[in-house]
Amino acid sequence: MKRQSSLVSESALLEKLVQRDQKAFQWLYDQYSPALYGVVLRIVREEEHAQDILQDVFIKIWKNLDAYDANKGRLFTWMLNVARNTAIDSLRSNKTQLSNAIRTDEENVHIVDQQHNTEQPNPDHIGIKEVVDKLRPERKQLIDLVYFGGYTHEEAAEELKLPLGTVKTRVRAALQELKELFKL
Amino acid sequence: MNVTEYIASGILESYVMGVVSDQERREVECLSSVYPEIRQELDQLSSTLESYALLHSIEPPVSIKTKLLEQLTFDEPGKQETIIRPMPVDIPSSPTYRITWIVAASVGLLLLVFSFFLFSQLRTNQKTLASTRNVNQSLQSQLRQLRENQLQSDQTLALLRQPGLRTFALHGNEKAPQGNMLLFWNTQTHQVAVQVHSLPPLPADKQYQLWSMVDGKPVDAGVFNATNENQLVQRLNRSVTRADAFAVTIEKRGGSPTPTLSTLLAIEPVKS
Numbered sequence: 001m002k003r004q005s006s007l008v009s010e011s012a013l014l015e016k017l018v019q020r021d022q023k024a025f026q027w028l029y030d031q032y033s034p035a036l037y038g039v040v041l042r043i044v045r046e047e048e049h050a051q052d053i054l055q056d057v058f059i060k061i062w063k064n065l066d067a068y069d070a071n072k073g074r075l076f077t078w079m080l081n082v083a084r085n086t087a088i089d090s091l092r093s094n095k096t097q098l099s100n101a102i103r104t105d106e107e108n109v110h111i112v113d114q115q116h117n118t119e120q121p122n123p124d125h126i127g128i129k130e131v132v133d134k135l136r137p138e139r140k141q142l143i144d145l146v147y148f149g150g151y152t153h154e155e156a157a158e159e160l161k162l163p164l165g166t167v168k169t170r171v172r173a174a175l176q177e178l179k180e181l182f183k184l
Numbered sequence: 185m186n187v188t189e190y191i192a193s194g195i196l197e198s199y200v201m202g203v204v205s206d207q208e209r210r211e212v213e214c215l216s217s218v219y220p221e222i223r224q225e226l227d228q229l230s231s232t233l234e235s236y237a238l239l240h241s242i243e244p245p246v247s248i249k250t251k252l253l254e255q256l257t258f259d260e261p262g263k264q265e266t267i268i269r270p271m272p273v274d275i276p277s278s279p280t281y282r283i284t285w286i287v288a289a290s291v292g293l294l295l296l297v298f299s300f301f302l303f304s305q306l307r308t309n310q311k312t313l314a315s316t317r318n319v320n321q322s323l324q325s326q327l328r329q330l331r332e333n334q335l336q337s338d339q340t341l342a343l344l345r346q347p348g349l350r351t352f353a354l355h356g357n358e359k360a361p362q363g364n365m366l367l368f369w370n371t372q373t374h375q376v377a378v379q380v381h382s383l384p385p386l387p388a389d390k391q392y393q394l395w396s397m398v399d400g401k402p403v404d405a406g407v408f409n410a411t412n413e414n415q416l417v418q419r420l421n422r423s424v425t426r427a428d429a430f431a432v433t434i435e436k437r438g439g440s441p442t443p444t445l446s447t448l449l450a451i452e453p454v455k456s
Contacts, residue, residue, distance in 0.1 A: 022258035029249055038240035055248050055255075062256050072213055077230040080237050081202060131239060146201050147233070153203055171201060172194035179232040 010075055017065055029058060032076060036083040042148040043087035053090055057083045088150030131181050139174035146171060190215065191225050200229045333416075340416045348372030352430060354450040360384050363449055367394070367430055374423035376405055383410045383449075386434060393435040394420060395443050396427035397451075405430070407439040429453040 016024035036057055041050040060082050068078050132140055142160070145151045151159065157167045198204045199212045216222045343349070348371045356363020364381040376394065383392065386409075394405040405427075406420025433440075434447035 020257065020259040022253070025256065025258065026249075026253070029252065033249070034241035034243050035234075035238045037244035038242040039237050041242055042240055051245060051248055054244055055251060058248075058252050059255065071217060073226070073230050074234070076234050077200075080234065084202060131236075143201075143236070146203055147236075151203075153198070168194050168198065171203075172197040175197040175200070175229055175232060178236055179228055182232055182235045 011070070014065075014068075014070065014075060025062065028061075032079055033058070035076075036079060039080060039083050039148065040087045042144075043084065043150060044091060049090070050087075053087050054083070057086050060086060084147070084150070091150060131178075134181055135174065135177060139170060139177060142167065142170050143174045143178070187219050187221050191222060196222070196226050196229055200226065200233050336416045343368060343370070343375070343377060343417065343419075346370055346373060350454075352452050352454070354430065354432060354452045356383070356449050357451075359447075360449045363432075365432075365450075367452070368417065369424055369427065369430075369454075374425050376420045376422060376424050377417045378408050378420065379417050380408070380410065380412050385410045389437050390434055391437045391439065392449075393433050393439045393443065394422075395431040395433065396424045397429040397431060398426050399428070402431060402443045403427075404439060404441065407435070407437075427454050 013024055013028065017028060033054065037050065037054050040053045040057065041047065044050050044053060057079075061079055064082070068075065072078075135143075142156060145156050145159065146153075153164055153167050153171070156162075156171075157164045160167065162170075195204065195208060195212060199209060204212065212222075212226070216226045350369050350371060352367040352369070354363070354365050354367055360383065363383050365383060366379040366381070368377040368379070369375075376396075378394065386392070391407040391409060393407045395402040396405045397403070403424075404422060405424050406422040408418045408420060412418060429451055431443065431451040432449045433443040433445070434449065435444060
């Protein structure tokens with residue numbers, strides 16, 4: 001699996017990246033741009049916009065490499081957070097788009113999934129339906145809202161008309177379930 | 185603090201989902217660095233989200249990578265970039281300078297060689313011209329000489345061709361044993377000329393004098409020199425109407441009215 005190979009070379013890669021090595025950047029891009037693009041596209045739901053954001057994300061990563069602390073987590077996690085935060089910030093800067101996104105969330109996620117399945121017959125991604133199907137629908141919905149929608153607990157609670165505590169519990173349960181699913 | 189309880193609280197899940205406050209975030213980061221169990225759980229949750237994100241991978245358009253590679257600044261491989269960097273600035277310019285210098289030097293050298301060639305040509309031409317001039321001068325003098333000789337020859341020939349010419353060979357006596365000359369006398373025009381073959385040279389104040397013997401008396405027939413110089417024949421400026429014999433004496437320059445018999449060198453009778 002891609003991620004495993006990247007784990008081994010992460011510290012060496014990071015060293016090269018800090019030296020501003022172009023080959024290291026290309027490797028980083030080739031390795032992670034599909035994942036980051038997928039996340040960004042899920043959040044903003046518009047290819048052109050997502051492409052602009054992806055570009056910004058990699059510029060941010062490149063410029064803020066020094067801010068990355070390997071003790072706080074892996075590089076990919078950090079990169080995912082940069083991508084996610086950039087995409088969510090971009091959404092929040094346009095409130096109408098955000099409200100739009102809230103209303104049509106499920107619909108759009110479905111569209112993205114369709115696009116993804118037809119355009120990218122990548123073996124790595126074949127498992128998506130299995131995994132997502134195994135996940136309880138209410139948990140999947142919550143992960144998508146929080147992780148891909150940029151919702152806070154409060155916003156999610158309001159959106160789903162659930163108590164805040166339930167939302168928090170469900171987020172934990174959803175992640176724990178995902179964790180177990182990926183362990184299999 | 186109860187680590188298990190903390191892990192079970194759901195704060196770590198909220199942390200990895202990015203839905204914690206700044207204070208909570210600092211707390212999680214601090215505790216995870218202290219408690220390996222928290223660290224481990226956090227890593228597993230991060231890993232889970234990574235996997236989940238990877239499931240949603242979509243290949244972005246190639247143009248983004250191209251744009252990024254153009255936009256971002258990279259360092260060349262190697263560690264002395266800052267030292268090496270000025271070199272590419274110098275290297276492309278130095279060949280240009282070098283080529284310019286090579287071209288300039290070549291042109292200069294070419295001009296030098298060409299001017300040297302021209303100079304040597306000039307010298308050769310000058311030499312040729314000088315030698316040609318010399319040859320021309322010597323040829324001219326030879327021509328002048330030849331013309332004079334031609335004139336002399338013509339005159340001599342004219343003299344000899346005239347009818348009535350008589351020729352006498354005069355030989356030196358014991359005072360001038362090598363003496364040898366020819367005497368031309370035209371009995372009709374009365375002109376006299378001599379052609380000296382060999383006679384002893386004389387001091388500057390002396391000359392040879394020819395005498396014609398008429399009835400036993402010597403008559404001045406003119407003076408002449410020991411050599412013919414350029415002339416084939418020396419004409420004597422006296423006319424001889426009659427002669428029984430011819431004699432040659434050495435006299436003072438210009439001639440004497442009467443011969444000095446002690447200097448008589450040759451005498452030749454005229455046979456009629």
